[in-house]
Amino acid sequence: MRDDRQKGGLDFVAGKGRPLTDEATIEATGLRKLFGMPGHETIALEDFSLAVAKGEFVSLLGPSGCGKTTALRILADLETASSGTARIHRRKGTDSPSNSMVFQEHSLFPWLSVIDNVAYGLEMRGVAKQERLDRARPFLEMVGLAKFANHYPGQLSGGMRQRVSLARAYVNDPDVLLMDEPFAALDAQNKLIMQQELLRIWEKDRKTVLFVTHAIDEAIVLSDRIVVMTAAPGRIKRIISVDFPRPRNAAEMRADSRFGNLSLDIWRTLEEEVLTARAQADG
Numbered sequence: 001m002r003d004d005r006q007k008g009g010l011d012f013v014a015g016k017g018r019p020l021t022d023e024a025t026i027e028a029t030g031l032r033k034l035f036g037m038p039g040h041e042t043i044a045l046e047d048f049s050l051a052v053a054k055g056e057f058v059s060l061l062g063p064s065g066c067g068k069t070t071a072l073r074i075l076a077d078l079e080t081a082s083s084g085t086a087r088i089h090r091r092k093g094t095d096s097p098s099n100s101m102v103f104q105e106h107s108l109f110p111w112l113s114v115i116d117n118v119a120y121g122l123e124m125r126g127v128a129k130q131e132r133l134d135r136a137r138p139f140l141e142m143v144g145l146a147k148f149a150n151h152y153p154g155q156l157s158g159g160m161r162q163r164v165s166l167a168r169a170y171v172n173d174p175d176v177l178l179m180d181e182p183f184a185a186l187d188a189q190n191k192l193i194m195q196q197e198l199l200r201i202w203e204k205d206r207k208t209v210l211f212v213t214h215a216i217d218e219a220i221v222l223s224d225r226i227v228v229m230t231a232a233p234g235r236i237k238r239i240i241s242v243d244f245p246r247p248r249n250a251a252e253m254r255a256d257s258r259f260g261n262l263s264l265d266i267w268r269t270l271e272e273e274v275l276t277a278r279a280q281a282d283g
């Protein structure tokens, strides 16, 4: 496994404001985010620079409160950075959105049927009813929920709801998927199933993904690179390449001795950050 130890998180940037490579789809340079009143600010993110190549699957891994969600929200334009720049490079000639977010839970509209939830982004873009349904259906099939098109989110299990969220993100055909701990609320077995499902779906067209997680094994199974963050104020501590071949099988990967070694290596990087975050929470 290649190890790109980072100094201040800037190794990946060729120069401030300049693209690292033409192929970079996601590009953050020197992001800093402060919350709160002047004089009483919390630094949520510090000196965060990252370029994600087209078709790359990158995870942000770090203790709770280290700024993972903040980084994602800045990239999604749901939040403005206090300084630094964040860009998602667009494909030419498309009316699809630059990004779709997939959240941990509670992101479906409970009053809309499953198919209407999946088609919601299309509706927002003014696509007519029949066309929306026609376009949404294959994505429901993709996540194995064709039979549940007319159910409501409240009638589904947590795992099924996250499949709907995935279908809803995919139907928009965004340039990048931003996923914020989408499987965190699932039980252990459903988590494994959803990781394998995501691998399968992602393999079809290898969208650029930035995936937030606090689980080391999940990051290894899914990612090409793992970005380990420090406890608050969140900085990039280290970036690790995961050289397991694709297509991957999540269960077989876990049985591989390299998986154990890598996961121990990552834990050694993460442990002090988790302890620091815990001390911050206690104090």
Ligand SMILES: Nc1ncnc2c1ncn2[C@@H]1O[C@H](COP(=O)(O)OP(=O)(O)O)[C@@H](O)[C@H]1O
Residues within 6 Å of the ligand: 035, 036, 042, 043, 044, 062, 063, 064, 065, 066, 067, 068, 069, 070, 071, 232
């Ligand atoms: N809207 C907000 N207002 C004030 N503080 C916030 C807000 N959002 C996040 N924070 C703070 O910023 C820090 C990073 O939060 P977050 O990005 O949610 O971390 P993570 O997703 O890694 O758990 C935390 O200290 C959090 O309390």
Ligand SMILES: [Mg+2]
Residues within 6 Å of the ligand: 068, 069, 070, 180
């Ligand atoms: Mg978060």
